[in-house]
Structures are given as structure tokens and as C-alpha cells.
Amino acid sequence: MPKSRIRKKADYTPPPAKAATAIKLNSRAWVAPVMLAMFVIGLAWIVVFYVTDGSLPIDSLDNWNIVVGFGFIAAGFGVSTQWK
Numbered sequence: 001m002p003k004s005r006i007r008k009k010a011d012y013t014p015p016p017a018k019a020a021t022a023i024k025l026n027s028r029a030w031v032a033p034v035m036l037a038m039f040v041i042g043l044a045w046i047v048v049f050y051v052t053d054g055s056l057p058i059d060s061l062d063n064w065n066i067v068v069g070f071g072f073i074a075a076g077f078g079v080s081t082q083w084k
Contacts, residue, residue, distance in 0.1 A: 028082060035079045042072030 046069035048056050057065060
């Protein structure tokens with residue numbers, strides 16, 4: 001019976017190294033402080049409303065003070081989309 005031919009396999013050659021590219025993350029400096037300030041103001045607005053039984057921060061808004069507090073929090077989330 002004849003012997004089968006043995007194929008010589010090429011040695012493994014790793015792919016060429018890619019040049020590293022620096023990722024530039026330019027986060028605006030104002031984003032984080034404004035975002036946190038909006039969160040804290042919204043939370044404080046709602047807490048003050050509940051602690052004072054609705055007489056503060058603005059008495060004439062009545063239960064709309066809760067909406068104002070959540071509005072500040074939502075604005076904080078809106079600002080957070082600018083953070084890189």
C-alpha cells in the first residue's frame with residue numbers, strides 16, 4: 001500500500017500588530033457638577049415639600065411642587081446624556 005503524502009503546514013504567523021489609537025474622551029467640565037446639582041435640588045425640593053406639609057418651597061403650587069422636584073431630577077438625567 002502506498003504511503004500518503006505528508007503536507008507540510010506553514011508555521012503560524014500572527015497578524016500584524018495594529019497601531020494603538022488613543023481614545024479621546026473630552027467630557028465637558030460643567031456636566032458632572034450641573035447633573036449632580038439638578039439631582040440634589042430636585043430631591044431637596046421634594047423633601048422640603050413633604051417635611052413642611054406642603055407650605056414650602058412654593059405654597060401656591062400645592063402638589064405641583066412634586067412635579068417641579070421631579071422636573072429638576074429629569075433635567076439632571078437630560079444633562080447626564082452629555083457626559084462622556
